[in-house]
Amino acid sequence: MANTYLSFISDEHLLNCVANLYKSYQKAKNDINKKKFYSNKIDAFKMVFDVKFNNMDEEALIQAEILRQIDKSINNSIGTFHEEILGGxxxxxxxxxxxxxxxxxxxxxxxxxxxxxxxxxxxxxxxxxxxxxxxxxxxxxxxxxxxxxxxxxxxxxxxxxxxxxxxxxxxxxxxxxxxxxxxxxxxxxNALFQLYSVLPKVIEDYLKSISAGESEKKQNSALIEIKDGSQKSGRTILNEITYENYQYYLGFDKL
Structure with a gap:
């Protein structure tokens, strides 16, 4: 087995570790549908402040929250990546x-x-x-x-x-x-530094090796589902999210 990237693990093993992490990223992105997006109650008040104080439009706000949820999921996968590297x-x-x-x-x-x-x-x-x-x-x-x-x-x-x-x-x-x-x-x-330094090249090589279709799978549908609901109800995107999360609260069913 060749060792052109790093001296302490084979190229095959390193590429497999990158491939596994790539699949974790893809899964995390694909998992964020509306149901998953709402699984932890959305803070409707924070959304209002974020839109106004951070000068964000509503779609950008949802995208930022989706990325936050994806990042939380990926952190565990990064730990697994190091375990796989060290295990090789x-x-x-x-x-x-x-x-x-x-x-x-x-x-x-x-x-x-x-x-x-x-x-x-x-x-x-x-x-x-x-x-x-x-x-x-x-x-x-x-x-x-x-x-x-x-x-x-x-x-x-x-x-x-x-x-x-x-x-x-x-x-x-x-x-x-x-x-x-x-x-x-x-x-x-400096083994850890060597791994860090070679990763961009390894990732590029891996992405070149997979089909375009595999790298362009449909990702999270949460925003599409929320926008569709917003258009049907006539609510703003922000109010649609608030209604769907808190319609059982006093007065919120009037949104």
Missing amino acids: IAGYEKGNLSGFDIKAIDNTLFADIKNKHNTMNSSAAESLFQKLKRYADDHKQAKCYWVQILATQSFCEKWTSIINGKEYSHSRVYKISGDQFYKLLTGVD
Whole structure:
């Protein structure tokens, strides 16, 4: 298998990781129909302020909200992308609903991957520490890591903390930034930077390899559905959204 993009994973594996993320983007876009758009109640008052204070037209406002919902969905997929990349490095594998995200094949390393450093509350942090501690206790040669792909600094250190009033520490439980973890698994100091640098080329190559029809599938229908409803009811787009979300509130059925 060729390694023309990166020295530490094959071109085939890297392209497959990009392909999987592309499919996640497509799915997220296609999933935003009116029902999904309304699944979390729309804040009608905020929409009025956004239109007036941000000088946005109503269609632009809906598009911005759709993009926000898509972005929320994609954040999880970005974490999965890193798990897939790291799982393609020789000597390591990705967990498949196994309790860990990445492990060494010889059980000397276990890791839980978080895309951002601030994605856990105290209860989640406590649960994660206990999980990593169990892996360390069960595998006496293993080092266990909480990986923060996007951290506030570059580090690798023992994870000691007071969580929910309890003091936690273990000789082989660590927390580590994304750049240091990529270095640890690949032996390449700037492996994460190399991945970042090569991505535009890899993405371009992948997009050239798929058919135009596949890259131009119909995307979210929420705006079309809302506009159709607006035209039939004679309401503005903003009032149509408000009516459909709050028609059971006192007075809102008169919109």
